[in-house]
Amino acid sequence: MIEFEHVAKHYPDGTVAVRDFSLTVPSHRCVVLLGSSGSGKTTLLRMVNRMVDPTGGRVLIDDADVRDSDPVALRRSIGYVLQSGGLLPHRTVADNVATVPLLTGATRRAARSRALELLGRVGLDESLAQRYPAQLSGGQQQRVGVARALAADPNILLMDEPFGAVDPLVRRELQDELLRLQSDLGKTILFVTHDVDEAFRLGDEVIVLRPQAEIAQRGTSVEILAQPADDFVRGFIGADRGRRSLRLATSGGRQVAVDLEGHAVGILE
Numbered sequence: 052m053i054e055f056e057h058v059a060k061h062y063p064d065g066t067v068a069v070r071d072f073s074l075t076v077p078s079h080r081c082v083v084l085l086g087s088s089g090s091g092k093t094t095l096l097r098m099v100n101r102m103v104d105p106t107g108g109r110v111l112i113d114d115a116d117v118r119d120s121d122p123v124a125l126r127r128s129i130g131y132v133l134q135s136g137g138l139l140p141h142r143t144v145a146d147n148v149a150t151v152p153l154l155t156g157a158t159r160r161a162a163r164s165r166a167l168e169l170l171g172r173v174g175l176d177e178s179l180a181q182r183y184p185a186q187l188s189g190g191q192q193q194r195v196g197v198a199r200a201l202a203a204d205p206n207i208l209l210m211d212e213p214f215g216a217v218d219p220l221v222r223r224e225l226q227d228e229l230l231r232l233q234s235d236l237g238k239t240i241l242f243v244t245h246d247v248d249e250a251f252r253l254g255d256e257v258i259v260l261r262p263q264a265e266i267a268q269r270g271t272s273v274e275i276l277a278q279p280a281d282d283f284v285r286g287f288i289g290a291d292r293g294r295r296s297l298r299l300a301t302s303g304g305r306q307v308a309v310d311l312e313g314h315a316v317g318i319l320e
């Protein structure tokens with residue numbers, strides 16, 4: 052469980068990235084921070100692994116203040132996936148994934164076999180293990196990034212726009228993969244995105260943020276879509292532009308959900 056207790060982040064230049072943010076992320080759940088650029092999402096995420104220290108309030112992991120833990124050990128114990136993949140360019144794929152197990156004392160042999168197992172888990176063929184990151188597609192690099200984040204078998208995964216740099220089809224594949232992994236592994240995931248569809252697909256709970264990480268609304272995708280808290284949320288999720296509106300049409304005795312342009316999106320069971 053991750054708890055943010057009235058955290059704030061004021062930068063020396065006067066920027067208030069986070070004003071007063073409180074949230075509990077329950078264990079084994081995926082909570083998504085959804086907000087536009089500059090709303091403070093990355094700042095909040097990095098407070099968990101102490102890449103950013105709050106200027107007010109505190110962050111607890113399983114009731115322990117992260118300030119009391121060694122930052123390097125803390126970072127090794129938490130999986131972190133970035134949009135850019137963050138892979139080491141001069142190390143092979145297998146070595147990239149094996150880095151953390153090696154640092155935490157695994158033998159070379161054990162680290163390597165763990166790396167190969169994880170590559171399989173994220174849907175990558177073993178034949179890619181000896182390649183360098185630049186020899187992979189963007190989607191494959193992101194899979195390696197996820198495998199690397201899982202390498203230390205962390206309880207917590209922090210994911211910062213991890214699928215933002217790939218095309219929409221691959222993005223969907225990676226989302227499916229994460230949903231599958233999560234149903235197997237049950238990690239505590241804090242996921243940052245500005246993409247509403249992604250947030251609604253992945254989040255057990257979605258936190259819609261205004262600037263300075265002010266919570267505009269929190270809830271399941273169903274709750275937010277059914278009852279947007281205000282005009283800001285309505286605008287952000289596109290409900291005000293009819294983007295999320297469907298209507299029912301009947302064809303051959305079946306009820307079909309169609310979007311506002313008349314394209315079929317699903318069938319009512």
Ligand SMILES: Nc1ncnc2c1ncn2[C@@H]1O[C@H](COP(=O)(O)OP(=O)(O)OP(=O)(O)O)[C@@H](O)[C@H]1O
Pocket residue numbers: 062063064066067068086087088089090091092093094095245
């Ligand atoms: N070192 C810094 N000094 C001053 N201001 C900063 C610093 N780092 C971040 N900020 C500011 O803090 C605010 C929040 O930044 P943050 O990166 O958390 O937003 P974000 O929601 O993750 O945005 P994005 O989606 O664009 O990554 C922004 O206004 C940003 O300019």
